[in-house]
Amino acid sequence: MTMQILTIGVGASFAFAALVALYRVIVGPTILDRMIASDVFVTTLMLIVGAEMILNRHTNTIVLMIIFASTSVFATIMVAKHVRRREDLPMKQEEEEPRV
Numbered sequence: 001m002t003m004q005i006l007t008i009g010v011g012a013s014f015a016f017a018a019l020v021a022l023y024r025v026i027v028g029p030t031i032l033d034r035m036i037a038s039d040v041f042v043t044t045l046m047l048i049v050g051a052e053m054i055l056n057r058h059t060n061t062i063v064l065m066i067i068f069a070s071t072s073v074f075a076t077i078m079v080a081k082h083v084r085r086r087e088d089l090p091m092k093q094e095e096e097e098p099r100v
Helices: 002-027 031-056 062-096
Strands: none
Touching: 002 031, 031 062
16 A cells, blocks of 8 residues: 555656656747756656666666666757857857958
């Protein structure tokens, strides 16, 4: 009985965290807000998979957790490079303009 209550509580917490993260991914307002929210969402998915492994006492889905983690890291790096390029672009155009 206690284990069922804990499982329902943990499931509800994960569902709430996932929904809040998805809301922030959709609403934004900036790309950095969306990236942080997607990191939170992927981390929540990893926690769900980990909790499932604990409840069912197996390690079959560790590969899935590694895929989630690597996807999240690569996506964060790509967004960081994109944002850096966008921030550098106006500065280069200003420097190239002739001064009068």
